[in-house]
Amino acid sequence: MSTDLFTFGESLSVFISSDTDSVMSATKFERVTAGAEVNVAVALSRLGLKAQYFSRFGNDQLGSVMMADIEAEGVDVSLAKRVDSFTGAMVRNPGKSAPVEISYLRKGSAASTIEPSDILDSYISSTRWLHATGITCAISESGAKTVKHALEKAAQLKIKSSFDLNIRRKLWSEDAARKVLEPLARDVELLIWGEDEYQVVFGQVDPRQILAEVNKRGCKIAVMTKGDQKMRFSIDGNYEEITPPKVVAVDPVGSGDAFTGGVIAGLLSGMSTTQALEQGSICGALVASMFGDWTGIPSGIAGVIDKEIIQKVRGN
Template sequence: MSGRDDGRPRVVTLGETMALVRATEIGSLRHAGALALGIGGAESNVAIGLRRLGVDVSWLGRVGDDPLGERVAREIRAEGVDVRCPVDADAPTGLMLKERTTASATAVLYYRAGSAGSRLAPEDIPPGWIEEASLLHVSGITALLSDSARSALSAAIDRAAAAGTTIAFDVNFRSSLAPAGEAGPVLRDLAERADVVFGNAEEIGLLHPGADVEDAAARLRAAGGSELVLKRGSDGAAVFRADRVVEAPALRVDAVDTVGAGDAFVAGYLSGLLEGLSVSERLVRANACGAMACTGPGDWESSPTLRDIARLLGPEGDPVRR
């Protein structure tokens, strides 16, 4: 990994963050009596999660010249993340609506076609921004937003590879952006250019249809990657490496909102990677982050700090603080 002069690991990430409107009660939005306004986006969720874990991190994304864009930039910056946020006067900030249809199910509706975030372009990436980083984190969402966003993502990966910056890629397939048959080859190309790949079983299946996860992991390693991290949700997680497969069980919590848990998991794993933790230790931290992210509403608000994780995993393990 490359590093900065101050010796601290630095992560850069780019993608769309939208305004988020969510119902504060269970039931359809058609009957919701109260709504809460926030923000959410896969890459900024990871950035915030990393910052809470003590990692120096920078996020890049376009927003509209509107109050929602100002909210996006302000919220992420308030979490201690370095924000690089071009303002697009010709397109609005994207919006997503989230409803809890039942106590255990969440539905998300996206209004992002033609959004400022989808207009991300290679020229938005500052000189040296990627080259000075230890790690670049990207996701498949950006690749499917638009041709210009895909070009920006590809340019970022090329620059990271040329600089020796570690590349992490979360497949993060969204069927609302493209059908599986169309998205699969695009996501496979990006995964094969990454060092660390994250995904659930369905997403890994998109990369190599018909292959099991172990075979898909071998194909990714043959393309130059080092490890595939399989997210199994309530069944835990596993890392497929050339020499072994490492598994770890999930932590049981009372889930309130599972949206964003995968991003918190990624933040936990990457923070452990940057610290030099073993694969087993990374998985323990990642599973703890994913579990704690489910304990409150919102995409990132419940992402934990290292102190929170220590309390969850430590001998006191009592969820009640006295």
């Protein structure tokens, strides 16, 4: 099967308190499926491209319902493995009147047992784009080895790839993250990190210097995000900036993944880098303006957002 995107990582069943804005006082919760890599896959599928996602799921009901959720979004999960471990989960509050607080239930989860041999060469050679994140590196040593293997194999096969740092400080320390992620930040088509994450890994504070260094490492497009603030990026050493569209943020969780998915889809559709980044910004803003990781992801054809949606966001 030929795909536009292949990605892998850990999906989580997210239990969100629904009767109060605090897990401490809540008695009712809603469950949704989410996860950095699968969020990107869903974004590409919504935009009319073929996305394939690999993970290890437990032989439990959570694993079954999550796979069904992902399939319902048009993402191919036929390569997924079921193993004798539990499927990971997250518990959080909605963040409507209080900051979002997250508790993870994922140490030793099914997905944390992912290993390089899971990612066959054929998975990568049959796709147009490989996407990986630092979260898979954080969940286990074998996960980090799998990311390294996949990115190196994509480079060997001349398949375009992207790497999103996505440091999760609840999963590991900044020092541990730096040691693992710094060597991986090279030789990809697209590198996307938040400003603070770049600073953690490279130990520098000047955006221009950091992005220039990343370009020198063989990363063609280096993007530095900062929520709804000015986005900085550098293409082969040429520094530019974009201001994302302004929206009333309802739930920022998942907006970064939507941004990444929109950018990748745009590049695959033939857009210029700037156009693709603008499309990603629209995707991220729409997700931030609605509750849930997938709720606001826009629809499109052949990797391009529907014109009506773009006009609505821009107020035209």
